[in-house]
Amino acid sequence: MSDNSNNKRLLIGQINGLFGVQGWVKIFSHTHPRKNILSYQPWYIQIDGNWQTLEIDKGREQSKTIVAQIKGVNDREQARSYIGIEIYIEKSQLPELKKSEYYWEDLIGLEVINQDKVVLGRVSNLVDTGSNNVLVINGSKEHWVPYIDPFLVSVDVDNQQIIVDWDEDF
DSSP: OOOOSOTTEEEEEEEEEEETTTTEEEEEEOSSSGGGGGGSOSEEEEETTEEEEEOEEEEEEETTEEEEEETTOOSHHHHHTTTTOEEEEEGGGSOOOOTTOOOHHHHTTOEEEETTSOEEEEEEEEEEOSSSEEEEEESSSEEEEESSTTTEEEEETTTTEEEEOOOTTO
């Protein structure tokens, strides 16, 4: 993931290929499900250090990928210049969550403490294992703590802290 100096913008995908001859591009989406990337408009891209708005005329799922036609891009050669560009949205474009629900982005960097008041480290990432999500915590050692009851005791985003029921040696 690229350095994102503007914390109000979130990386949601990347243009990673061409599709057809009419200027469509393939999109690698970080959203879940993948097709949700198409519901966020406009997109923001950074070219030569400058933020620009990127509008999409059309988009759809195509087999196991997402394809989109960028507004004003009508042929393959025009589209080629967009390959590799990361796609961002404003954090304000995300839907409001219910109380006690959090976006992964909000949990990254939070300090994690167990019930014995031992600091395990900070959340560096979350992983979807298929059955549940897991907090990846980096401290003196790496801990993988399931993000479910009974292991997750509390999340306090305002105080930048998560309390877990987890042994420091595990």
